Amino acid sequence: MKHPWRVLYQMAKADFLERVRRYSFLLILAGALYMAYAVITEKVVVVVGDGYRGVYNSAWIGMLMAICCSTFLSLCGFYVVKNAIERDSTTRVGRILAATPMPKVLYTVAKTVSYFAVLASMVLVLMAAALAMQWLRPEARPISLWQLWSPFLLIDLPVMFVAGSLALLFETLPVLRGGVGNVIYFFLWTFALAGGATTGMDDATGIHVLTTSTQQALARLDPGGKTKNFSLSIGPGHAWRTFLWNGVDWTPRLLAARLLWAATGLGLAVLASVFFHRFDPAREKIRDKKLKEKRNAVVDDPALAIEHPQPTPARATLTPLGARGQNRFTRLVLSELFLMIKGLHWWWYVVAAGLLIAEFASPTAQAREGVLLAAWIWPVLVWSQMGCRESRNATQSLIFSAERVVYRQLAALWTAGVLVALLTGVGTAFRLLTSLDWPQLAAWCAGALFIPSLALALGVWSGSSKLFEAIYTMWWYVGPLHQLPSLDFVGGSRASSSPGLYLTLAAALLLASCLGRRRQVAYA
Amino acid sequence: MKLTIDRVSKRYGANTLALQDFSLDLGSGILGLLGPNGAGKTTLMSILATITKPTSGTIQWNGTDLAADPNAIRSVLGYLPQDFGVYPNLNAVEFLEYLAAVKGLDSASARRRIDELLNLVNLTDVRKRPLGGYSGGMRQRIGIAQALLNDPKLLIVDEPTAGLDPEERVRFRNLLSDLSGDRIVILSTHIVSDVEATATDIALIAQGRLVAHAAPEELLRAVEGKVWEWVVPSSELNAARQQFLISNTSRRGDGVHVRLLASQPPPGTTSVAPTLEDAYLFCLSQHRAGAAA
Numbered sequence: 091m092k093h094p095w096r097v098l099y100q101m102a103k104a105d106f107l108e109r110v111r112r113y114s115f116l117l118i119l120a121g122a123l124y125m126a127y128a129v130i131t132e133k134v135v136v137v138v139g140d141g142y143r144g145v146y147n148s149a150w151i152g153m154l155m156a157i158c159c160s161t162f163l164s165l166c167g168f169y170v171v172k173n174a175i176e177r178d179s180t181t182r183v184g185r186i187l188a189a190t191p192m193p194k195v196l197y198t199v200a201k202t203v204s205y206f207a208v209l210a211s212m213v214l215v216l217m218a219a220a221l222a223m224q225w226l227r228p229e230a231r232p233i234s235l236w237q238l239w240s241p242f243l244l245i246d247l248p249v250m251f252v253a254g255s256l257a258l259l260f261e262t263l264p265v266l267r268g269g270v271g272n273v274i275y276f277f278l279w280t281f282a283l284a285g286g287a288t289t290g291m292d293d294a295t296g297i298h299v300l301t302t303s304t305q306q307a308l309a310r311l312d313p314g315g316k317t318k319n320f321s322l323s324i325g326p327g328h329a330w331r332t333f334l335w336n337g338v339d340w341t342p343r344l345l346a347a348r349l350l351w352a353a354t355g356l357g358l359a360v361l362a363s364v365f366f367h368r369f370d371p372a373r374e375k376i377r378d379k380k381l382k383e384k385r386n387a388v389v390d391d392p393a394l395a396i397e398h399p400q401p402t403p404a405r406a407t408l409t410p411l412g413a414r415g416q417n418r419f420t421r422l423v424l425s426e427l428f429l430m431i432k433g434l435h436w437w438w439y440v441v442a443a444g445l446l447i448a449e450f451a452s453p454t455a456q457a458r459e460g461v462l463l464a465a466w467i468w469p470v471l472v473w474s475q476m477g478c479r480e481s482r483n484a485t486q487s488l489i490f491s492a493e494r495v496v497y498r499q500l501a502a503l504w505t506a507g508v509l510v511a512l513l514t515g516v517g518t519a520f521r522l523l524t525s526l527d528w529p530q531l532a533a534w535c536a537g538a539l540f541i542p543s544l545a546l547a548l549g550v551w552s553g554s555s556k557l558f559e560a561i562y563t564m565w566w567y568v569g570p571l572h573q574l575p576s577l578d579f580v581g582g583s584r585a586s587s588s589p590g591l592y593l594t595l596a597a598a599l600l601l602a603s604c605l606g607r608r609r610q611v612a613y614a
Numbered sequence: 615m616k617l618t619i620d621r622v623s624k625r626y627g628a629n630t631l632a633l634q635d636f637s638l639d640l641g642s643g644i645l646g647l648l649g650p651n652g653a654g655k656t657t658l659m660s661i662l663a664t665i666t667k668p669t670s671g672t673i674q675w676n677g678t679d680l681a682a683d684p685n686a687i688r689s690v691l692g693y694l695p696q697d698f699g700v701y702p703n704l705n706a707v708e709f710l711e712y713l714a715a716v717k718g719l720d721s722a723s724a725r726r727r728i729d730e731l732l733n734l735v736n737l738t739d740v741r742k743r744p745l746g747g748y749s750g751g752m753r754q755r756i757g758i759a760q761a762l763l764n765d766p767k768l769l770i771v772d773e774p775t776a777g778l779d780p781e782e783r784v785r786f787r788n789l790l791s792d793l794s795g796d797r798i799v800i801l802s803t804h805i806v807s808d809v810e811a812t813a814t815d816i817a818l819i820a821q822g823r824l825v826a827h828a829a830p831e832e833l834l835r836a837v838e839g840k841v842w843e844w845v846v847p848s849s850e851l852n853a854a855r856q857q858f859l860i861s862n863t864s865r866r867g868d869g870v871h872v873r874l875l876a877s878q879p880p881p882g883t884t885s886v887a888p889t890l891e892d893a894y895l896f897c898l899s900q901h902r903a904g905a906a907a
Contacts, residue, residue, distance in 0.1 A: 411723045411764070425712045425715040484697065484699030486665075488757075491693045493718060612666045612684075
């Protein structure tokens with residue numbers, strides 16, 4: 091191929107421009123800027139040892155912002171950028187590209203570069219915010235640009251490159267392309283944050299480079315103190331004393347480790363080209379094909395399917411319809427429920443049934459604190475279709491021209507979502523009922539109403555399943571799993587449950603869904 | 615049964631006026647809505663199907679204002695959009711059952727109707743196949759079937775024959791004709807032959823305005839004595855294109871047979887019977903000339 095660098099540049103540029111002109115980019119950028127604001131106003135602080143924080147010099151501010159950036163952007167950014175192949179496929183641009191001499195590896199590398207450029211542009215904004223922060227907070231002068239920005243350049247940029255290349259790799263692998271991949275990435279991200287024990291190649295996020303350096307600086311100051319603690323905390327009250335930290339000593343070994351992570355990102359992009367289907371319709375529809383093979387052993391390719399034309403009827407007539415049924419709403423609820431669970435694999439039902447049996451069989455406390463959590467994370471991909479199925483499948487014009495669609499269809503959809511929560515969590519409800527634990531039963535009810543309401547509102551307003559998948563999984567991890575008061579929507583323990591709050595939130599989210607749907611339908 | 619469109623305009627953004635003071639009164643029968651790409655056909659269809667609101671003007675269904683009671687029209691509406699999607703994991707029956715539920719049909723009626731419709735659109739053999747594996751033409755036929763689910767009194771079909779093979783195209787035209795008895799059918803297309811075969815009335819639309827509304831015979835009468843055939847050498851074809859409005863050309867042994875529209879024909883031409891395509895081109899050229907003046 092002639093001029094591969096120019097092709098790479100133009101492909102990456104087109105994808106980059108397409109992305110940064112979208113609302114989702116602005117939303118994430120707003121989130122990143124809010125994060126910078128939270129750091130500046132000490133809403134977010136890093137506490138080291140026993141109540142220490144660093145003096146707000148260039149090194150400390152750079153480290154603080156880089157940590158926030160590395161954790162926040164590597165998670166949200168992944169979900170924002172992960173759709174290039176899908177978009178090229180749905181817009182049919184992919185088929186035009188596939189007909190060109192472009193090698194597959196060029197495509198995957200160009201998309202990775204574009205992903206990286208999007209995420210790096212956010213890092214750049216935060217670098218500017220870090221500079222503004224030190225200028226606004228004259229706790230320590232002078233400003234050292236290297237100390238301020240080196241964590242961004244050496245920690246965050248490799249992380250962004252790896253996150254971008256993972257997003258592309260996930261897109262090329264059929265199993266990880268959809269919601270399963272989104273959930274798996276979340277756990278991968280959690281593992282990466284918690285897993286790195288040294289400052290070498292196992293430190294994907296680069297955070298341990300920073301923690302180790304700050305802890306060593308503190309150990310020199312306070313040799314007998316508890317220097318091992320390093321936490322990102324909300325609110326300034328956690329730190330009541332300061333120490334001076336002058337940044338990471340970037341040894342060749344550290345630099346090599348960071349560069350290796352960037353190279354790993356490039357390797358992942360190249361690996362993605364192995365799985366990339368180059369918009370081959372036969373491979374895009376591989377799942378449908380397998381399904382079809384099971385159902386129809388004779389016809390295995392729609393394009394080759396021989397249709398048997400039937401004789402044209404002498405005159406087409408339609409028999410008159412009877413009076414409209416009385417059970418229309420129930421029928422619609424069942425249809426929505428069927429649509430939600432259609433296409434799930436048999437093993438999904440096996441796991442769901444296993445969890446349900448475990449709920450019935452476990453003691454009340456274990457059912458409530460353990461099994462129910464698993465039972466209510468398992469249908470995340472079922473709930474995540476709520477409210478966005480129409481836009482994802484381009485059926486808006488068919489659905490939204492139906493009679494009383496806002497209230498009837500939306501209410502049916504919500505009811506179907508609640509039914510999923512009830513069916514998967516009924517074992518725990520039974521245990522709570524038999525042990526007459528009314529407060530926890532109230533919390534369970536609130537959770538069952540809150541989850542589908544959240545899914546519906548986020549689906550309607552974002553038009554995508556990704557937002558719910560990301561927020562719900564993160565919320566589930568932080569709130570119910572760690573029984574964090576006010577964030578525990580499942581009500582794992584008495585101390586953490588807040589049924590009143592979640593019932594109110596469910597009502598507010600339902601209202602938001604109605605408003606969102608009214609916005610989509612011309613005559614609501 | 616009456617649909618009244620009264621001075622409807624639709625503006626997108628500050629500069630794009632997709633429809634301008636569009637008015638039309640419709641009774642039962644098939645209206646062929648013809649116009650070039652970007653004329654405003656799909657915008658009008660979307661407004662009539664309650665998908666989008668007009669910027670100004672009113673639409674009434676049997677005297678009921680669409681803005682005041684959109685459900686009055688939705689309950690009798692069948693709509694086949696130009697672009698639509700399907701749920702790929704559902705098969706034809708399941709997809710139609712779902713839409714029947716959304717449209718408020720009871721189970722027994724829906725099942726009966728779905729069987730009838732799948733037979734009418736020739737999809738009975740593949741009824742159990744997931745829609746994700748359907749070809750473009752098969753999807754289009756599912757679209758036609760869903761539009762007829764609720765026995766609509768107002769059937770709006772936007773470019774319905776796109777993607778259909780010739781046999782299915784004929785089949786669909788016949789289907790429309792057969793079902794048009796006690797309904798208002800609005801067939802939007804830029805394929806004149808589809809309209810020629812089915813429409814009882816034709817509305818020509820260009821640049822968001824109604825150019826003509828008449829029976830096909832009236833439109834043909836308007837262009838009678840203005841269509842000519844002229845045989846020219848290939849080398850003179852470009853000059854002829856510059857000079858006249860040409861509706862068709864065909865190369866034969868004696869030269870290029872040019873079908874042209876003109877009030878004053880060039881020497882050596884012979885008069886020929888007009889077609890609806892001639893009438894369509896003539897009306898559009900008149901409209902453009904008027905707009906330019």
